Amino acid sequence: MKTFLSSFRSLFAIARVTFEEIILDKILYNFLLFAFLLIGVSYLASQLTFVGQERVIFDLGLSAINLSCGVIAVFQGGAMIAREFERRTVFVVLARPISRLQFIFGKFFGLAAVLLVNWVLLAGTEILLFLSLGGEMNGTRFVAMAFLWAQACFLAAFTFFFASFSTASVSIMLVIGIYLIGNNVESLRQILSRPDTSAIAKSFLPLVGLMPNLGHFNLGFIATYGLELPAGYVWRGTAYALCWIVPLVYASGRILDRREG
């Protein structure tokens, strides 16, 4: 029990230092400012329509949160691991009685906490704007927003994974690729399943099945119109996120074990 508590304290200490490090980074505020501007633009855009102004606000607001959280996850996540090795801070930490797994999970939780703060600020603004224009906030809309945080954590886990064996820039590019593919997995699957698709193209279908599907975090028109969520959607989405995030962060720690710096 004592060892578990000590491990948890070490992990929390790393997460806290990571959180403070990112929060003090000026680039973060540029991303945040950009997202607030997008929400502002969404208000202006909503004024161009006579009906469904609140839906326009909601849709564009979701895009702003998605973009801001995603960019922070990918860019901060990618640079974070590389920075630890460049500045050699990782070695002073690892000379203490902690494992690389604890270290990497601590870093991940620190980044996830930053993403959460970013999400709270943007989602709070978005909700206030949405309600002020007569929109009705319900569970579906809240879940749609919350899943954007889950998606950002998902991307951060991929960035950690790629950064554990490559450079920051390569890992960022790979994650952007994952993001583009992940958002189009369903479309790819539909295209490859069509009867007129060639056999060679169809052979890629199992590969598409292995790709992460970010569609799980994108509620689309269900969120825009505030429709009822399919039963078990939240649990399935959460489990899906965890099933990718935990193994990816774990694998990053294992790969770092073999890295020489």
Added chain:
Amino acid sequence: MLEINEVCQSFRTGFWMKNAEVLDRITFTVPKRSIFGFLGPNGAGKTTLIHLITGIKRPVSGTLKLNGVDTHLAAAKRMIGYLPERPYFYDHLTGEALLTFFGRLTGMTESEIATRIPVVLEEVGMTHARKLVLKKYSKGMLQRIGIAQAMIHNPEFLVLDEPMSGLDPVGRKEIRELILRLAREGRTIFFSSHVIPDVESICDSVAMIRKGKLIGCGSVAQFLARERNPVEVAFAGLSAEAARGCANFTEFREMSEGFRATVGSDLDLEPALRKILDAKGKVLWVNPIRPSLEDAFS
């Protein structure tokens, strides 16, 4: 205290992941309560061995045991304090926050940390800068806070990787005095450097590696012990030809004030001085040449 036995380490490098041997069967022992110098030119494998000693990495083969415990285990890590070569810590933290962070990582309780922080800050002379963020620290201050973080959990074994690099003469002197003070408290200090006089001035024992191989290990006195030491003599008032004939000099050169020459040992000094004085020459100075580790390892 620390036993390093037949340690080998290699890395895979390049596109074809070629195996590069960095350490080759290193074996030596660091005695308890000593200042142990670890010498080697840049790229010799010093930092790699330090990473193995501090448990950051594991060797490909061989063992490293601190008080009988494998150095990669948590129990050994709790006995070790480590100052890296370039102490780039999280520079948004204050000195106090850095010590708290490392205290937590070592498994200390909050009350233990609160008790130790003023003690170690006092010890390294950094009490005044405890609330200052590290990005405002000078190089010397970073070295001091680095030593403080290494000592926060009161370890008995301190590993200092190039603790004097980049410091001015005053800073070097201060760090040297600090290391000697820590040794007097009963700690064992493993002091890595590529600057031989630094090691010579404070270490009791020394090991040297070159290209990953151990080329010597033992007490400093053992390396410096010689039967006869050469002596340098400077003199004037003679012609160059007469000066050269005064003794069988091992080195001889002219300078603006006269001549500067070296005799092989103190036994040759007296006849040489007598000849210079008999020839009406003037002795400017006599300087016994102390042997150095540089000579021992060259």
